[in-house]
Amino acid sequence: MNMDPYQVLGISPDATDEQVKAAYRELAKKYHPDHYGDNPLSDLAQEKMQQINEAYDTIIKQRRAGRSGGARSQYGDIRNLIRAGRIEDAEVLLDGIPEAARDAEWHFLKGSLLYKKGWLDAAAEHFSAACRMDPANQEYQAAFRQISARRQGGGYAAQPRGCSGCDMCTGLICADCCCESMGCDLIRCC
Amino acid sequence: MFGYVRAYQPELKGKELEQYRGVYCGLCKTLRRRYGRLASWTLHYDFVFLALFRMEQQPGCAGFRPLRCPYHPLRRRMCCRQNEALDFAADAAMVLVWYKLQDTKADAGFFGRLGARIALLLYRRCYRKACRRLPAFDALAADCMRQQARLEAERLPDTDRAADPTARMLAFLAAADSPEADRPARERLGYCLGRWIYLIDALADLEKDGRRGGYNPLLLKYPGKPLPEVRAAATASLNASLAECIEAYRTLPEGNFRSILCNILQWGMPAAQRLAALPAAERKENNT
Numbered sequence: 085m086n087m088d089p090y091q092v093l094g095i096s097p098d099a100t101d102e103q104v105k106a107a108y109r110e111l112a113k114k115y116h117p118d119h120y121g122d123n124p125l126s127d128l129a130q131e132k133m134q135q136i137n138e139a140y141d142t143i144i145k146q147r148r149a150g151r152s153g154g155a156r157s158q159y160g161d162i163r164n165l166i167r168a169g170r171i172e173d174a175e176v177l178l179d180g181i182p183e184a185a186r187d188a189e190w191h192f193l194k195g196s197l198l199y200k201k202g203w204l205d206a207a208a209e210h211f212s213a214a215c216r217m218d219p220a221n222q223e224y225q226a227a228f229r230q231i232s233a234r235r236q237g238g239g240y241a242a243q244p245r246g247c248s249g250c251d252m253c254t255g256l257i258c259a260d261c262c263c264e265s266m267g268c269d270l271i272r273c274c
Numbered sequence: 275m276f277g278y279v280r281a282y283q284p285e286l287k288g289k290e291l292e293q294y295r296g297v298y299c300g301l302c303k304t305l306r307r308r309y310g311r312l313a314s315w316t317l318h319y320d321f322v323f324l325a326l327f328r329m330e331q332q333p334g335c336a337g338f339r340p341l342r343c344p345y346h347p348l349r350r351r352m353c354c355r356q357n358e359a360l361d362f363a364a365d366a367a368m369v370l371v372w373y374k375l376q377d378t379k380a381d382a383g384f385f386g387r388l389g390a391r392i393a394l395l396l397y398r399r400c401y402r403k404a405c406r407r408l409p410a411f412d413a414l415a416a417d418c419m420r421q422q423a424r425l426e427a428e429r430l431p432d433t434d435r436a437a438d439p440t441a442r443m444l445a446f447l448a449a450a451d452s453p454e455a456d457r458p459a460r461e462r463l464g465y466c467l468g469r470w471i472y473l474i475d476a477l478a479d480l481e482k483d484g485r486r487g488g489y490n491p492l493l494l495k496y497p498g499k500p501l502p503e504v505r506a507a508a509t510a511s512l513n514a515s516l517a518e519c520i521e522a523y524r525t526l527p528e529g530n531f532r533s534i535l536c537n538i539l540q541w542g543m544p545a546a547q548r549l550a551a552l553p554a555a556e557r558k559e560n561n562t
Contacts, residue, residue, distance in 0.1 A: 202441060202465045203434035204514040235510035237544075239517020 088226045089139035097223050098167050098196070101147065108140045146223055159189050166197050188218035195227065208235060277318035278474050278550070279467070281534060282541030290534050292352050296338045297329070298322050300354030303343065304364045307356075309400040313364075316371045320471070321363045323538055324447060328359035330529030331452060366447050368404035369412050372397060373419050380423070381488070411446060418443050431494035433511060437472040444468030456526055463522040470515040470543065477508040478550040505551045512547050519543075 090097050093107045115133045120126035165174035174197050195210030211228040263270040281294055305313040329336050337355035379390035405412045418439035425436055448464025449457050476492050483490035496504045520539050549557055
């Protein structure tokens with residue numbers, strides 16, 4: 085099953101490692117098979133438990149990968165700066181990375197930074213670039229999906245619903261038909 | 275600010291409509307009291323949003339009473355009692371009107387420039403008064419207008435950067451004097467609202483700017499694309515900005531005017547967006 089691991093744990097993609105751990109522990113406690121015994125819900129709980137384990141492993145693996153190796157070693161610091169709201173500092177560090185070394189993670193971080201700044205158009209472009217460069221990464225996918233949904237108008241109630249003059253007329257005609265079938269009349273003329 | 279941020283009346287309850295109109299009347303009255311009759315002509319609904327948003331921070335009832343005024347001499351209308359939020363919105367309105375006129379003076383046609391010059395003369399005293407009351411905002415607005423002029427001179431094809439000055443001004447207004455805990459959310463709302471206002475104005479002016487060669491970041495960002503595609507791209511950006519506004523608003527503590535403000539954010543602004551995305555010729559007949 086290919087679900088967003090952050091959604092499974094019920095946390096946002098910019099949660100700290102501690103928050104990830106805490107969320108995992110809480111859910112694991114809730115769905116632990118020991119609590120269910122012969123209860124008919126135990127199968128469901130087991131399935132849920134498996135999902136939680138997988139989600140946790142994915143997140144930890146992703147985060148470790150993000151922190152190790154060459155130019156990538158900076159990304160962990162930049163991530164922390166963005167999380168702490170120090171946008172300018174993070175931007176200086178990110179822009180300092182040479183253009184040749186800019187990979188999917190770079191675009192994702194740049195997108196997150198611009199998003200926090202409120203530069204939503206450029207943020208969407210960078211998230212999309214990150215997804216193109218590394219289509220398997222769940223974190224990038226989740227961020228891109230969220231911003232795309234909002235761009236398509238998923239952030240607010242849709243068109244005004246309601247009842248027009250036509251709806252009222254048809255309603256009245258229906259009511260009249262019902263009345264007539266029962267022997268009386270609602271609207272005399274029809 | 276241009277009057278796009280308004281309520282969608284069919285979705286307002288009776289009492290909400292009355293309150294909304296009452297705040298409009300109250301703001302008009304405040305402008306007249308503080309700056310004279312001339313100032314009340316500059317009133318539009320964006321500032322009513324600002325006043326409502328600020329009033330929500332204050333505990334207790336704002337207080338409404340029926341009043342007659344020169345614009346509605348026959349029937350008494352509910353009018354919001356004077357308060358600090360109305361004063362603030364009126365002062366901010368005068369500062370913004372001044373810079374808007376400066377902007378018109380700089381880049382309108384001959385008659386536009388002439389009109390702006392006359393208006394600047396007339397509003398000079400109002401502006402000086404407002405400036406004394408909100409010196410920090412005046413300094414920020416002056417800085418933002420300089421930045422805007424630079425961007426326009428460079429003809430930058432970047433919507434985010436072009437919307438930044440307006441957005442920063444609104445972020446300041448939305449978060450001014452707010453409790454420290456609410457500040458980030460209010461700033462975020464103000465920023466995205468300002469961005470939305472700038473972009474919807476650019477969207478509404480697409481045809482005019484295309485004809486006259488005026489600065490329009492949307493036309494520069496999507497050069498040579500047919501207008502419907504540019505409109506779709508602009509709508510996507512507006513949607514994203516609006517979604518951020520709504521999300522930020524939901525995290526704020528609930529006040530007396532939540533239902534009206536929600537109406538503006540969830541119904542009024544999307545309606546304005548749909549209208550602005552139509553070609554100019556079709557707008558009149560769809561304006562309901």
